[in-house]
Structures are given as structure tokens and as C-alpha cells.
Amino acid sequence: MILAAAAREAGVIGAGGAGFPTHVKLARPVEDVIVNGAECEPLLFSDQVVMETMTARVMAGLRLVLADFSGRGVAPRATICVKKKYIKAVAAFRDAIRAEEPIRVLELENVYPSGDEQFLVYEATGRVVPEGGIPPMVNALVMNVGTLVQVADANDGKPVTERMMTVGGEVENPFVAPVPVGTPFDAILKAAKAKIDDYVLLVNGPMMGRITGDTTEVTTKTMGGLFVLPRRQSHVSRMSRSLSTEIRLSKSVCEVCRYCTDFCPRYLLGHGLEPHKVMRVINYDRDLETKTITSAWLCCECGVCDLWACPMFLSPRIIFRQFKKRLAVAGIKNPHAASELTVDHYRKFRGIPTDRLTKRLGLSIYDIRPESMTGGVETGRVRIRLDQHVGAPSAPMVKAGQNVTRGQMIGAIPEGKLGAVYHASIDGKVSQVTDKFITIEQ
Ligand code: SF4
Ligand code: SF4
Structure with a gap:
């Protein structure tokens, strides 16, 4: 099976957070394959653990991608982008690369947002992705280290049923471990044991993540972390502010x-x-349609403006x-597509030191690498969302009452749409099927 087809069959989507279907990314060969091992969000250690403990699988996935592209008439090369401070991961990759391979390691400074796709394309190739564009427009492809492991697994016929997560904050047992897709937060909290009663949960990292109080929510293929934080923690208050408050404050103090x-x-x-x-x-x-307002489409929501x-x-x-939502409702698409761009002279001095950023967010006390939990998190119930990816939600392939086994396909890509398939992440019986999710009980 060609690699894109194997990734499609295995339900691989970008594990770094974006969730773009990987089979679509692999459909078009490019010259520069960029491996994203930056993990720039504070508090996350998931990719570091993947890089250190699964180096051979990351390399296997990368070699498959390079072989697939060269088999289609491109001479690809790869840049593995890892922060300099991830000493073990850097050494592991350098050891794994064979002399004849067109693969190099690029050591990044410990700055935010070094894991941003467009940041990495520029660092690795010197090319700038056009406004509103994507890396293939400059002959590049960015793949997260976790995604490459899943590509290697897909090639061996193993679908995506779990992902590495960091669990921390105010818990007795912080850990990094593989977690079945669709695991309720309750089950994770049971393993981690919250130390406080009045808490909220930070999903993914503090810069691009979100706050929730709903412990019945479930994990997804793109979720790299879950943190228990005091409800009154300053960063929580900041992230919980309403839009009307933001606008009122902006009008009075900007x-x-x-x-x-x-x-x-x-x-x-x-x-x-x-x-x-x-x-x-x-x-x-001023008016919604001004050129300035439509530039909101170019914002990647990295959080540097507000949190730093x-x-x-x-x-x-x-x-x-909010303006992007309003523009979408008004049918106003992104009109910005400039490709002749001049990189700011001061860019190299304006990376945000991650340690100082974490301190400013008031989260340094939680910035401690947890032990890796052997065996991973177990759960007797999963709720698998059918919309974890970019594209149309998947169509259920099972009915309530049906027995399924781990790895069995349960959600299909709707005919002619961009999408991804889903698989049962535990053995069990399907207890509920809607057009949004499928619940399986052990
Ligand atoms: S940083 Fe931006 S939003 Fe904040 S006060 Fe200055 S101009 Fe206004
Ligand atoms: S406007 Fe703010 S959130 Fe958007 S890309 Fe710029 S710094 Fe990041």
C-alpha cells in the first residue's frame, strides 16, 4: 500500500495540534520535510518522551516519507528541528542518522513559538510561507514527531488508538503516558489524583490551550496535555475573560x-x-470590511500578543x-495572499524565552518533567469524537449494541470529503452512536 493510503486507513492526523489529515499532506511530494520536535508550549513533555524513547519509530516514519517522495520523482531532504536543551533527543537523533542519509538535525533555541509551522519552515529553509498559505506552497512539509511514529505504525497496519499525553499541575501523580483516544478526563484524574478541590483543567498548553471545568470531556488524537490548576490561578482568570470584557478593556486602556x-x-x-x-x-x-480587520485571518492565535x-x-x-467568526458568517474570506515578504530585521532578537514566559504565566511551579508511566492509562469507557480532525466529521460505521475490538474501524470519511477515519481504542460494546461521537464500554 502506498504511504498516503496506509496513513488514511490508520486514521493518522497531525498530532501536533492542528489535526490536518496526514494522508492529504503526503499526497504531494515536497523537497523539504521538516520534523517538528520543538514542543514549544510550556509544561508539555509528551514529544520529548516520544523523541527519547521512540527515536527509532520517529526515524522509521521519516524514512518512509522520504522513500515515498523519492519514489515519486522528488529528491527530498529532511531537517529534524529539536530544541538545543533537549540534549538526550538531539543525541539520539544524531546517533540514528546514517552518514549517507539526506537528514540533518537543527538545534533550536528555547523560545516560543518555535514549534509554529511557519516559524520552522523559515528556520529550516529560509523560505517564508505566503500570507494565509501553507508550507507546501514553498515546497515544504512539517510533520510532528508523534505523527511520524503513527506513520510508521500505519505502514505496519496499526491504526491510531492512543497518543502520548502529559498530565500535571496540582496532582499527586503527574505523568507522561500513552492515553487511549476518547478517554474521559475523569479517568485521567483518577490516575493522577487532584490535590485540590476547587480546580479547573487546562487542556493542551497554557499558550494555545483552553480552560474547562467539564471532567466528562474526552481526549483526542491532537491532545498533548491536561493540567489541574487552581480556579483562582492568575493565568486561569486571564484565559477565562469574556469577549465583552476584552473589548471593554481594549476600548478603555489600549x-x-x-x-x-x-x-x-x-x-x-x-x-x-x-x-x-x-x-x-x-x-x-470602524467597519468590518476594512483591510486591517480582514488581516485577522493571518493570526495563528499563538498568544504572544496577549500573554507576553x-x-x-x-x-x-x-x-x-471573534472577528474571524464574524467574517466567516458575513462570507468574507481571507483576501491576503502576499508572497513577496520581507522578514523583519529584528526577528532574531524577538523569540520569547520559554522559561521566562512560563514564569510570567505564574506556572513555573508546574514546569517539572514527570515520570513516564509504564503501561499507560487504562479506561473502561471511551467516547470517540468524530470531529477531531480538519474537515468533515466522520460517519459512524457501527451501531449501538455491537461488539468491537481495539483497532477496528468505526468511523468513515464521508464520500468526496476531506476527513479522517476513526478506530475503537478499547475492546468492548458500543453503547451510544450519534453523528458527533461513538461511546464504547468495556
Ligand atoms: S500591546 Fe497592543 S493591545 Fe496592548 S496596549 Fe499596546 S497596542 Fe494596545
Ligand atoms: S496577533 Fe497575536 S495571537 Fe495572532 S499571530 Fe500575532 S501574536 Fe500571535
């Missing part, structure tokens, strides 16, 4: 200092995104997120 722009990673790459100007337009209630740059603790990101 001083148009432009620090948000000066640190914006997209602006620094030369994209026409200047958050301070968007804030000015909003503050003066703004001296007034405002959030251009949250306001942009």
Missing part, C-alpha cells in the same frame, strides 16, 4: 503602543498582520478569534 505587533511572529515573518492597528479599528468601531507583549494585559488574539 495605548496603541504596538508592542503586540513588534512581537507578533507572523508580523516578524513579513505578513501584513499588525495587531495594534486592528485594536485601533475595533476601539473606534501587551503591557495592559489585553488580548488582540481573542478579539481576532
Whole structure:
């Protein structure tokens, strides 16, 4: 089976967070394959553990991708991007690369957002992805280390049924371990044991993640971390602010200092995104269709503007997120597509030191690498969402009452749509099927 077909059959989607179906990424060969081992979100250790303990599988996945591309007339090369401070992972990759292979290791500084796809493309190739564009437009492809392990597994006929997660914060037993897809947060908390009663959960990292109080939510193929935080922790309060509060604060205290722009990673790459100007337009209630407002489409929601740059603790990101929804409802698509871009001269000095960022978020006390839990988390019940990926939700292939085995396909890609398939992550009986999820009880 060709590699893209194997990835499709195994339900591989981008494990780094975006969830784009991998078989679609693999469909078009490119010259530069960039391996994302940056793991730049504070508090996460999942990819580090993957890189150190599954180096051979990451390399196997990468070699399969390179062989697949060269078999289709491209001479690909690979850059494994890893932070310099992940000493064990860097050494493991250097040891694994054979002299004749077109693969190199690029050691990154410990800055945020070094795991951003467009950041990595520039660091590895010197090319800038056009505004609103994707890496294949500059002959590059970015693949997370966890995704490459899943590609290697897919080639061996093993579907995606679990993923590595970091569980930490105010818990007695923090850990890094594989967790079955669809595991309820309750089951994870049972294993980790919350130390406090009045808590909320941080899903994924503190920069691009979200806060929830709902412990019946479930894990997905793109979820790398879960953290128990005190409800009154300052970062939690910051992330929980409503849009109306953001707009009210913006109108009263934004001083148009432009620090948000000066640190914006997209602006620094030369994209026409200047958050301070968007804030000015909003503050003066100007028209939705102005060129400045539509530049909100260029925001990758990295959080640098609000959680690092703004001296007034405002959030251009949250306001942009809302404006993107309004623009979509109004049928206004992204009109920005410039490709002749000039990288800002000061970009190299404006990476955000991750340690200082974590400290500023008030989360340094949780920034301790947990032990890896052998065997991983077990659960007697999973609820597998059918919309974990970019594209149309999957169509259920099973009915309530049906027995399934781990690895059995239970969700299909709707005919002619962009999508991904899903598999049972435990053995059991299907107890509920809706168009949004499938529940399996052991
Ligand atoms: S950094 Fe804050 S105060 Fe300054 S322009 Fe941006 S949003 Fe306004
Ligand atoms: S979240 Fe802020 S800093 Fe990040 S891309 Fe958007 S505007 Fe720029």
C-alpha cells in the first residue's frame, strides 16, 4: 500500500495540534520535510518522551516519507528541528542518522513559538510561507514527531488508538503516558489524583490551550496535555475573560503602543498582520470590511500578543478569534495572499524565552518533567469524537449494541470529503452512536 493510503486507513492526523489529515499532506511530494520536535508550549513533555524513547519509530516514519517522495520523482531532504536543551533527543537523533542519509538535525533555541509551522519552515529553509498559505506552497512539509511514529505504525497496519499525553499541575501523580483516544478526563484524574478541590483543567498548553471545568470531556488524537490548576490561578482568570470584557478593556486602556505587533511572529515573518492597528479599528468601531480587520485571518492565535507583549494585559488574539467568526458568517474570506515578504530585521532578537514566559504565566511551579508511566492509562469507557480532525466529521460505521475490538474501524470519511477515519481504542460494546461521537464500554 502506498504511504498516503496506509496513513488514511490508520486514521493518522497531525498530532501536533492542528489535526490536518496526514494522508492529504503526503499526497504531494515536497523537497523539504521538516520534523517538528520543538514542543514549544510550556509544561508539555509528551514529544520529548516520544523523541527519547521512540527515536527509532520517529526515524522509521521519516524514512518512509522520504522513500515515498523519492519514489515519486522528488529528491527530498529532511531537517529534524529539536530544541538545543533537549540534549538526550538531539543525541539520539544524531546517533540514528546514517552518514549517507539526506537528514540533518537543527538545534533550536528555547523560545516560543518555535514549534509554529511557519516559524520552522523559515528556520529550516529560509523560505517564508505566503500570507494565509501553507508550507507546501514553498515546497515544504512539517510533520510532528508523534505523527511520524503513527506513520510508521500505519505502514505496519496499526491504526491510531492512543497518543502520548502529559498530565500535571496540582496532582499527586503527574505523568507522561500513552492515553487511549476518547478517554474521559475523569479517568485521567483518577490516575493522577487532584490535590485540590476547587480546580479547573487546562487542556493542551497554557499558550494555545483552553480552560474547562467539564471532567466528562474526552481526549483526542491532537491532545498533548491536561493540567489541574487552581480556579483562582492568575493565568486561569486571564484565559477565562469574556469577549465583552476584552473589548471593554481594549476600548478603555489600549495605548496603541504596538508592542503586540513588534512581537507578533507572523508580523516578524513579513505578513501584513499588525495587531495594534486592528485594536485601533475595533476601539473606534470602524467597519468590518476594512483591510486591517480582514488581516485577522493571518493570526495563528499563538498568544504572544496577549500573554507576553501587551503591557495592559489585553488580548488582540481573542478579539481576532471573534472577528474571524464574524467574517466567516458575513462570507468574507481571507483576501491576503502576499508572497513577496520581507522578514523583519529584528526577528532574531524577538523569540520569547520559554522559561521566562512560563514564569510570567505564574506556572513555573508546574514546569517539572514527570515520570513516564509504564503501561499507560487504562479506561473502561471511551467516547470517540468524530470531529477531531480538519474537515468533515466522520460517519459512524457501527451501531449501538455491537461488539468491537481495539483497532477496528468505526468511523468513515464521508464520500468526496476531506476527513479522517476513526478506530475503537478499547475492546468492548458500543453503547451510544450519534453523528458527533461513538461511546464504547468495556
Ligand atoms: S500591546 Fe496592548 S496596549 Fe499596546 S497596542 Fe497592543 S493591545 Fe494596545
Ligand atoms: S495571537 Fe497575536 S501574536 Fe500571535 S499571530 Fe495572532 S496577533 Fe500575532
